[in-house]
Amino acid sequence: MASKIPARDYSLIGDTSRRAREQGLVTAQWYQTEIPRKTLKQLMKRRDGPAIRDTLGWFALLAVTGGLVVALWGSWWVVPVLLVYGVFYGSASDSRWHECGHGTAFKTRWLNDWLYQLACFMIMREPTPWRWSHARHHTDTIIVGRDPEIAAPRPTSLAHHILAFFTLPQTWTTLKSVARHSLGQLSVDEADYIPEMEQPRVYRTARVWLLLHGLIIATAVLLQSWLPVMLAGVLPTLYGGWLSYIFGLTQHAGLAENVLDHRQNSRTVRMNPVFRFIYWNMNYHIEHHMYPMVPYHALPQLHQALKHDMPPVYPSTWAAYREIIPALWRQRTDPDYFVRRPVPATGKTPDAAAPAAA
Amino acid sequence: MSEWIKVCALDDIDAEDVIRFDHGDRTFAVYRSEDDEVYATDGLCTHEQVHLADGLVMDEIIECPKHNGRFDYTTGEAKGAPVCVNLNSYPARVEDGTVFIQL
Ligand code: FES
Numbered sequence: 142m143a144s145k146i147p148a149r150d151y152s153l154i155g156d157t158s159r160r161a162r163e164q165g166l167v168t169a170q171w172y173q174t175e176i177p178r179k180t181l182k183q184l185m186k187r188r189d190g191p192a193i194r195d196t197l198g199w200f201a202l203l204a205v206t207g208g209l210v211v212a213l214w215g216s217w218w219v220v221p222v223l224l225v226y227g228v229f230y231g232s233a234s235d236s237r238w239h240e241c242g243h244g245t246a247f248k249t250r251w252l253n254d255w256l257y258q259l260a261c262f263m264i265m266r267e268p269t270p271w272r273w274s275h276a277r278h279h280t281d282t283i284i285v286g287r288d289p290e291i292a293a294p295r296p297t298s299l300a301h302h303i304l305a306f307f308t309l310p311q312t313w314t315t316l317k318s319v320a321r322h323s324l325g326q327l328s329v330d331e332a333d334y335i336p337e338m339e340q341p342r343v344y345r346t347a348r349v350w351l352l353l354h355g356l357i358i359a360t361a362v363l364l365q366s367w368l369p370v371m372l373a374g375v376l377p378t379l380y381g382g383w384l385s386y387i388f389g390l391t392q393h394a395g396l397a398e399n400v401l402d403h404r405q406n407s408r409t410v411r412m413n414p415v416f417r418f419i420y421w422n423m424n425y426h427i428e429h430h431m432y433p434m435v436p437y438h439a440l441p442q443l444h445q446a447l448k449h450d451m452p453p454v455y456p457s458t459w460a461a462y463r464e465i466i467p468a469l470w471r472q473r474t475d476p477d478y479f480v481r482r483p484v485p486a487t488g489k490t491p492d493a494a495a496p497a498a499a
Numbered sequence: 500m501s502e503w504i505k506v507c508a509l510d511d512i513d514a515e516d517v518i519r520f521d522h523g524d525r526t527f528a529v530y531r532s533e534d535d536e537v538y539a540t541d542g543l544c545t546h547e548q549v550h551l552a553d554g555l556v557m558d559e560i561i562e563c564p565k566h567n568g569r570f571d572y573t574t575g576e577a578k579g580a581p582v583c584v585n586l587n588s589y590p591a592r593v594e595d596g597t598v599f600i601q602l
Pocket of ligand 1: 276544545546547549563564565567568569581582
């Protein structure tokens with residue numbers, strides 16, 4: 142009988158975390174393709190226009206599909222419309238959360254902050270903990286024991302991925318953490334990456350969220366209808382988040398852990414304009430990790446500037462999955478396996494021990 | 500005692516930009532605003548010690564290249580997560596087209 146494959150320790154306070162530090166993988170110097178400062182400055186430039194246009198378009202799509210849900214409620218025609226509404230609610234909010242968290246979507250700060258709060262509520266990610274967890278994801282990308290956002294831990298658990306397709310593990314974790322935070326408590330992992338001065342903000346937001354979710358449920362009870370909970374709160378995140386899961390897995394799943402070169406642990410995938418609207422160009426994922434200051438609307442140009450030093454682009458989402466599915470399948474029983482990306486020999490991979498502030 | 504240290508020619512810094520300046524075992528960020536005022540702060544972000552000179556200058560803000568933390572470079576004030584600790588700022592001036600900072 143095959144022996145059980147031991148699970149890796151992805152917690153942030155265990156032995157793997159200590160080992161990562163000993164190996165110089167923590168807050169390390171990452172490989173960066175060189176780009177002239179003038180070009181980079183041009184690409185980093187903030188603008189309000191593209192994100193205002195895209196946000197108004199997004200709200201319009203939510204209003205139209207949400208309105209159709211209300212109009213068709215009670216008939217079977219509502220099912221396909223709900224699926225579309227759900228994608229705009231539970232999946233498009235993921236990329237808005239991400240880009241506004243970086244503060245790069247809009248030039249105007251309050252617009253970033255405002256959309257960040259809204260998208261966080263829609264995707265069920267608490268604003269402050271996720272801001273800090275995402276900062277850590279950028280510092281120590283796919284470093285085991287450091288990165289709190291590893292979406293495809295090894296060995297692969299099929300059950301985890303099936304549940305994650307419906308955003309269940311994340312939503313369940315959020316519901317528990319909102320309850321915990323509303324009582325003024327943090328988990329040990331959270332205390333590792335959320336500074337003390339930010340903690341009161343975590344508790345305050347959790348209480349506001351409880352109130353908002355309570356109001357949505359109270360409206361449903363008052364109206365004696367499921368409609369309010371299908372349009373806002375937990376349920377649309379669950380039935381609509383699947384596309385963000387599909388997109389999210391393309392970012393790093395099946396690639397190397399514990400390397401200091403985003404070209405080896407991230408994917409850039411060519412996507413159609415509809416996907417890129419929903420995903421806000423995060424398909425240019427290597428470029429995003431290499432230069433997180435560049436706003437989503439300038440990532441195609443950044444890609445052009447860096448492509449001479451990049452591994453081949455995946456020509457489609459399906460092409461990426463033709464690699465991801467077999468890799469994850471194999472990692473069920475062989476957690477040491479990963480896909481090696483052909484990285485151009487134009488630069489040197491950084492010394493693992495070099496500190497960031499050399 | 501504090502002294503004025505020569506950094507570079509003003510023209511070596513683009514308007515609305517920043518350069519890195521190393522002096523002894525310390526590193527600084529020296530800024531030129533859009534209206535040609537000069538400023539100086541510590542060179543490393545207080546979050547994770549990344550060189551701010553690789554970041555983006557917008558109005559009076561320097562945005563860190565690693566996690567987009569923001570500081571007011573005219574005062575060194577941290578403007579919110581993920582930066583919580585202010586930068587030290589230093590007097591800076593231009594004399595005959597040369598930038599000096601006081602350390
Ligand atoms: S290192 Fe500067 S914001 Fe994190």
